Amino acid sequence: xxxxxxxxxxxxxxxxxxxxxxxxxxxxxxxxxxxxxxxxxxxxxxxxxxxxxxxxxxxxxxxxxxxxxxxxxxxxxxxxxxxxxxxxxxxxxxxxxxxxxxxxxxxxxxxxxxxxxxxxxxxxxxxxxxxxxxxxxxxxxxxxxxxxxxxxxxxxxxxxxxxxxxxxxxxxxxxxxxxxxxxxxxxxxxxxxxxxxxxxxxxxxxxxxxxxxxxxxxxxxxxxxxxxxxxxxxxxxxxxxxxxxxxxxxxxxxxxxxxxxxxxxxxxxxxxxxxxxxxxxxxxxxxxxxxx
Amino acid sequence: xxxxxxxxxxxxxxxxxxxxxxxxxxxxxxxxxxxxxxxxxxxxxxxxxxxxxxxxxxxxxxxxxxxxxxxxxxxxxxxxxxxxxxxxxxxxxxxxxxxxxxxxxxxxxxxxxxxxxxxxxxxxxxxxxxxxxxxxxxxxxxxxxxxxxxxxxxxxxxxxxxxxxxxxxxxxxxxxxxxxxxxxxxxxxxxxxxxxxxxxxxxxxxxxxxxxxxxxxxxxxxxxxxxxxxxxxxxxxxxxxxxxxxxxxxxxxxxxxxxxxxxxxxxxxxxxxxxxxxxxxxxxxxxxxxxxxxxxxxxxxxxxxxxxxxxxxxxxxxxxxxxxxxxxxxxxxxxxxxxxxxxxxxxxxxxxxxxxxxxxxxxxxxxxxxxxxxxxxxxxxxxxxxxxxxxxxxxxxxxxxxxxxxxxxxxxxxxxxxxxxxxxxxxxxxxxxxxxxxxxxxxxxxxxxxxxxxxxxxxxxxxxxxxxxxxxxxxxxxxxxxxxxxxxxxxxxxxxxxxxxxxxxxxxxxxxxxxxxxxxxxxxxxxxxxxxxxxxxxxxxxxxxxxxxxxxxxx
Numbered sequence: 001x002x003x004x005x006x007x008x009x010x011x012x013x014x015x016x017x018x019x020x021x022x023x024x025x026x027x028x029x030x031x032x033x034x035x036x037x038x039x040x041x042x043x044x045x046x047x048x049x050x051x052x053x054x055x056x057x058x059x060x061x062x063x064x065x066x067x068x069x070x071x072x073x074x075x076x077x078x079x080x081x082x083x084x085x086x087x088x089x090x091x092x093x094x095x096x097x098x099x100x101x102x103x104x105x106x107x108x109x110x111x112x113x114x115x116x117x118x119x120x121x122x123x124x125x126x127x128x129x130x131x132x133x134x135x136x137x138x139x140x141x142x143x144x145x146x147x148x149x150x151x152x153x154x155x156x157x158x159x160x161x162x163x164x165x166x167x168x169x170x171x172x173x174x175x176x177x178x179x180x181x182x183x184x185x186x187x188x189x190x191x192x193x194x195x196x197x198x199x200x201x202x203x204x205x206x207x208x209x210x211x212x213x214x215x216x217x218x219x220x221x222x223x224x225x226x227x228x229x230x231x232x233x234x235x236x237x238x239x240x241x242x243x244x245x246x247x248x249x250x251x252x253x254x255x256x257x258x259x260x261x262x263x264x265x266x267x268x269x270x271x272x273x274x275x276x277x278x279x280x281x282x283x284x285x286x287x288x289x290x291x292x
Numbered sequence: 293x294x295x296x297x298x299x300x301x302x303x304x305x306x307x308x309x310x311x312x313x314x315x316x317x318x319x320x321x322x323x324x325x326x327x328x329x330x331x332x333x334x335x336x337x338x339x340x341x342x343x344x345x346x347x348x349x350x351x352x353x354x355x356x357x358x359x360x361x362x363x364x365x366x367x368x369x370x371x372x373x374x375x376x377x378x379x380x381x382x383x384x385x386x387x388x389x390x391x392x393x394x395x396x397x398x399x400x401x402x403x404x405x406x407x408x409x410x411x412x413x414x415x416x417x418x419x420x421x422x423x424x425x426x427x428x429x430x431x432x433x434x435x436x437x438x439x440x441x442x443x444x445x446x447x448x449x450x451x452x453x454x455x456x457x458x459x460x461x462x463x464x465x466x467x468x469x470x471x472x473x474x475x476x477x478x479x480x481x482x483x484x485x486x487x488x489x490x491x492x493x494x495x496x497x498x499x500x501x502x503x504x505x506x507x508x509x510x511x512x513x514x515x516x517x518x519x520x521x522x523x524x525x526x527x528x529x530x531x532x533x534x535x536x537x538x539x540x541x542x543x544x545x546x547x548x549x550x551x552x553x554x555x556x557x558x559x560x561x562x563x564x565x566x567x568x569x570x571x572x573x574x575x576x577x578x579x580x581x582x583x584x585x586x587x588x589x590x591x592x593x594x595x596x597x598x599x600x601x602x603x604x605x606x607x608x609x610x611x612x613x614x615x616x617x618x619x620x621x622x623x624x625x626x627x628x629x630x631x632x633x634x635x636x637x638x639x640x641x642x643x644x645x646x647x648x649x650x651x652x653x654x655x656x657x658x659x660x661x662x663x664x665x666x667x668x669x670x671x672x673x674x675x676x677x678x679x680x681x682x683x684x685x686x687x688x689x690x691x692x693x694x695x696x697x698x699x700x701x702x703x704x705x706x707x708x709x710x711x712x713x714x715x716x717x718x719x720x721x722x723x724x725x726x727x728x729x730x731x732x733x734x735x736x737x738x739x740x741x742x743x744x745x746x747x748x749x750x751x752x753x754x755x756x757x758x759x760x761x762x763x764x765x766x767x768x769x770x771x772x773x774x775x776x777x778x779x780x781x782x783x784x785x786x787x788x789x790x791x792x793x794x795x796x797x798x799x800x801x802x803x804x805x806x807x808x809x810x811x812x813x814x815x816x817x818x819x820x821x822x823x824x825x826x827x828x829x830x831x832x833x834x835x836x837x838x839x840x841x842x843x844x845x846x847x
Contacts, residue, residue, distance in 0.1 A: 041636050045615040070380045129415045215408040216415055221379050228408065232376040254731075 029267075036061050036260035043256060061261030064254065068233070071265070074226035081144050081225055082207045088149045089203040090196070096150055097158030098184050103167070112159075119152040132217055143217040144210070144225070154202055161195040162188055201277045208270055230262050357460045358687055360696070361399025366684045371426030373413060373671075374406040375744065377737035388738050393705055397696070400688050417446060424679040425689065427746050429670035430485075431779070438476075438484035438674075439781050447674040448682055449482030458686035461693040462486060465749060474847050475668045475779045485672035486689040486747035494752035495768030499663035501554050502630050502763070504620040505646035507533055515648050517655050519558035519588055522621075526597040529620045539598045540619035542605035543806070549623035550576075550585070553661030553772075554650045559584035562661040566837060567775045571845055573837045577801050578830055583818040586808040593809050603806055617643070626755060626763045634757055647763030650770065662770035666779055673747035692748025701748035704739030732756075780840035790836050793829045800828060 031050050035043055039055025046054050065071055099105065100112055123131070128147065137143040165188055173187050189196065211227035218224060224232075372385060385391045385404040395402055405423045407413045413428055430438045430447070442449040455463040466473040466483065469492060476483050490496065507529055508515055516522040529538040541549060549555050550564035560581040567574055576582060592598045599605055599619075613619035614633050622629070630645060637643040650659040675685045691697035703710040703717040710717040721727075723735045736743045742750060755761050782790050804821050807813040813821075 041639075044611050044636055047609070047612045047616060047618070068380045126415065126418050130419055133419060133421065216412040218408065219406055220383065221374060221406070221408075222383055224408075229380075232379065232408070235376065 032260050032263050036257065036264050040254065040256045058257070060254075061257030062265070064258050065261045065265055068229075070221065070224065070229045070232075071226070071262070073222055074224055074229035077141065077223055078208065078226040081141055082204060084141075085145045085149075085207045086200060086203055088145055089151075089154075090199055092150045093155050093158050093199060093203075094184070094189065094196075096155050097162055098180070098188065100155070100159045101162035115152060115155065119156075129216065138217060139219040139223070140217075141223060144207075144213050147213070148206070151203070151206070154199055158192075158195060158199065161192040165191050197277055201274075204273075205270065226266055230266050233262055234259055358690060358694075360397055360691060360694070362684075362687060363399070365399055365401060366681070366688075367401040367403060368425065368685060368688050369403040369405055369423035371405040371407065371413070371416065371423040371428075373410070373428070374408055375737060377734055377743065381734075382738070389705065389708070390700070390739050390741070393700060393739075394691075397700065398688055398691050400684075417441075420446075420678075422446070422676040422678045424681075425673055425675050425685050427671045427673045430672070430674065431666075431668065431670055436784075436787060437781060438672075439478045441674075442478055442482065442484055445677050447484065447676055448679065449478055449480065449484060450675070450682075450686070451482055454682070454686065455483060458683045459486070459690035459693070462690050465489065465693050468492075471778070472667055474844065475666075477847055479781075479843070479847070485668075485670075485674050486686075486692070487668050487672045488670050488745040488747070489667070489749050491749060491751055494750070495764055496665040496667075497663045497764065497767035497770075497772075498626050498665065499548065499552055499624060500626050500630060500647040500763040500767050501549065501623045501650065502621065502633075502645050502647050504529075504617075504644065506642060506644040507535075507620050515646060517649065517652060517657075519555070519651050519653075521655075522651055523588075523592070523597075526592065526621065527595070530595075530597055533620075535620050536618045537596075537599045537613060538619065539592060539621045540605070540610050540613045541598065541602055541622055542607070542610055543603045545610070545622065545624050546589075546602060547802070552623075552650070552663040553659070554623055554663075555589075556582070556585050557659060557661060558651050558653045559588065560653070561585060562775055566777050567661065568777050568841060569775060571841065573777070573834060573841055575830070575834060575837075577805070578822065578825055578834075580818075580822070583815060586805065586818070587815050589809045590811055590815065594811060614645075626760050626767075630763055631755065631757060631760055634759060646759060647766055649766055659770040660772070661775055662767045662772045664768075664770075664772040664776050668779055669745070671745045689747045692746065698749050698751075701741045701746065702751045703742070704736070709735070709739045777837075777841070778844055780837070780844040782836060782840050783843070786836045786839070790833070793833045793836075797825060797828050797830060797833060800824065 034050050034053050037057050037059060038046075038050075038053040039058060042055030096115075100108065100115065102108070105111070122128070132138060132143050132147065137146065169187055169191075170183050173183050178186065209227060211225065211231050214223075214225050214228045215231075218228075221229075370385070378388060382388050384406065386395065386402050391402060391404070394400075403423070405426075407416055410433055413426075414433060416422065417428075417434070430441050434441050436443075438447065441447045450459075452463070455466070466476070469489070472487065472489050473483070476485055476487055478484060503515065503525065505515060508525060511525070511528040511532060513521070513525055513528060516525045526538040529535040547564070553561075553563040556562065556564055556576060561576045561579050562574075564576040564582070564585075567576065589598070593600070593602075599613075610619075610622065611632070614622055614629075615637055624630075626647070630647060633645055650662045652659055673689050675682050675689070679685050692701050699706070699717070703719070704723075706712065706717075708720070709723050710719050712718075719732075723732055723739075726732075726735050733743050741748060755764055804813065804824075808815060808818070808821075
């Protein structure tokens with residue numbers, strides 16, 4: 001294949017630029033990994049770029065993290081929330097998106113508007129809290145799953161994806177006697193796989209990163225998801241309150257190590273999964289967006 | 293192949309971006325919560341009160357009418373923040389050795405209601421679903437402080453009679469410490485809390501200036517006491533030792549140092565913040581003399597003695613500067629800064645840091661002002677309006693002010709965490725050199741409340757390192773008690789106006805101050821700055837503070 005000179009130059013610079021952008025994004029990650037095996041005292045003294053572990057390399061940080069039993073229960077809870085949560089998210093979003101995508105739905109416009117309304121206005125923190133309390137969900141993992149089971153923006157993406165499928169396909173299925181469920185599960189869902197993958201990713205990352213609801217609704221720390229455990233450990237390293245001003249040998253250094261090791265440990269699963277979903281990613285959003 | 297690598301790299305880059313945005317909000321909120329500026333409001337005249345009280349407490353303690361454990365094994369629900377100092381090893385306060393000992397000794401069965409953080413606690417308070425008692429810092433977290441919480445029907449205001457009857461030890465303490473009592477009294481004469489109080493006379497200064505004394509020695513200088521000496525020292529660091537940034541003071545620490553009067557006193561202003569002289573409120577930053585403080589800082593800035601990026605410097609950078617020898621002076625907490633630096637660099641031969649007193653006008657002067665925590669910093673314990681049997685709750689909370697309770701909350705269990713040596717509790721190896729590798733705080737968190745606070749009388753906190761002990765003593769040795777604003781309560785009708793004025797004026801002050809220091813605004817414009825402050829309502833702000841102080845003094 002013959003390519004013009006200009007094209008080649010463009011590709012070269014484009015690649016360099018993209019590599020640079022990638023490096024800028026990756027460096028913080030690299031920094032954290034290197035820092036997590038560095039000698040903490042040397043690290044605290046260290047200024048400038050971190051290319052190689054400073055001081056005597058150590059795995060103490062990882063040892064301390066793995067000895068922390070909250071980390072394990074955190075992982076377990078997060079996976080529990082992730083599994084159950086995704087089941088609810090995907091099912092409800094698909095059903096909701098399907099209904100709103102029907103052209104002959106009674107009151108479609110007002111219904112859609114009502115749904116979109118929730119995207120811009122919410123009751124606020126205290127009403128939500130009271131609601132959860134009155135539903136009897138306090139101190140239960142359901143409080144982290146049910147309230148956000150459908151995210152409006154994802155619902156809209158889903159709806160748009162369904163609407164992008166030519167109507168003739170669903171019509172044909174209906175002529176053959178298919179009902180709503182058959183149309184949805186046999187015709188539409190297989191056609192919007194890419195969007196589904198995006199949904200899984202969006203919801204999944206959302207569950208993975210969320211800690212706030214857990215911090216206000218949960219009372220037992222055995223139920224804490226990983227991110228909340230992580231947050232508590234990280235905050236501990238920064239506490240400067242009054243009497244806690246009783247200082248202790250080793251702590252700041254140990255905390256520094258734990259901090260970096262924990263970030264690595266908690267990020268690894270998502271980093272592993274992400275590249276595999278990546279190929280659906282761009283396609284999926286585009287499909288939703290173009291005909292939105 | 294190449295394409296593939298690039299696309300994997302891009303994918304990873306995107307992931308990291310996604311992650312970082314997630315982490316970003318976290319770290320943002322942390323910096324907000326840990327932003328240093330220590331509040332400068334507290335009561336005065338402790339020193340004088342201290343002498344009388346030690347004598348009094350002796351005999352009132354014995355007059356206590358409650359014997360523990362109490363009869364009838366009552367149950368009490370206790371709301372507390374779950375603290376990460378122990379939460380990785382225990383599920384609940386009642387599983388801690390402290391929780392167990394407390395239940396055994398008081399005869400109460402505790403039902404711990406744990407919440408994760410302040411926000412969750414605020415929501416619990418807002419929802420009205422409160423346990424019998426809870427420990428918290430309502431003075432910082434509740435709009436209008438504790439007095440308002442009593443009015444709003446959240447916590448119980450306790451009459452003196454109620455306390456005399458149900459919490460005699462606590463009442464005796466309050467009787468003996470007029471200042472503490474006054475800080476806890478509502479305008480209706482009710483006590484709002486079982487407060488976290490300190491032994492009379494205990495130092496309340498946990499911030500200090502610190503300098504590299506080994507460098508001073510090298511330069512043949514004494515530790516600086518005045519602004520000129522301090523300047524000469526920084527100059528020496530820079531010119532003779534080639535130190536990059538002699539004074540490392542990120543903006544938060546700088547403001548803290550100014551509020552604590554560390555750098556303002558040589559110029560005739562006790563503090564940047566508000567203070568009081570003979571019952572008259574003064575805002576340091578509104579004084580004409582404050583110009584000289586800014587001029588001095590501007591000089592440091594212009595001559596490169598201060599970090600040119602002091603407005604954006606973060607704590608990690610500060611730590612790196614101080615540890616690597618790129619800086620030789622800073623100000624901040626005795627524990628998390630002075631202690632951290634010294635322990636981190638303990639293996640480095642030529643590294644030493646020494647605390648110094650707040651700077652004064654003339655060598656040998658006694659500092660008039662310095663850092664001083666409020667008398668009532670909390671967390672305090674409150675009896676809620678949901679409590680079915682307030683008398684029983686009060687009897688439970690009274691325990692922390694008895695001799696036995698004081699020992700438990702402060703030092704833990706005798707023979708386990710401490711032994712009495714020469715009449716003083718000395719921590720055992722379990723605490724100071726833990727076999728499982730736990731830090732002192734982590735162990736203390738299992739056995740005591742001394743590391744945190746709560747309903748008890750706390751002993752003076754003990755720092756480990758000699759430098760820290762010196763800093764603690766040195767900074768406590770000022771006349772700050774005479775000048776510090778007590779914990780006044782802004783009158784109801786003024787509170788909205790006060791909040792608005794204070795926020796606008798403080799923002800303007802902070803911004804302009806930086807401009808003056810960086811020379812973006814000439815100090816000739818200082819009068820304009822004062823005029824603007826006045827136009828923005830500075831005198832009204834002063835008036836509101838003054839009224840609050842007058843009310844406080846007449847309580």
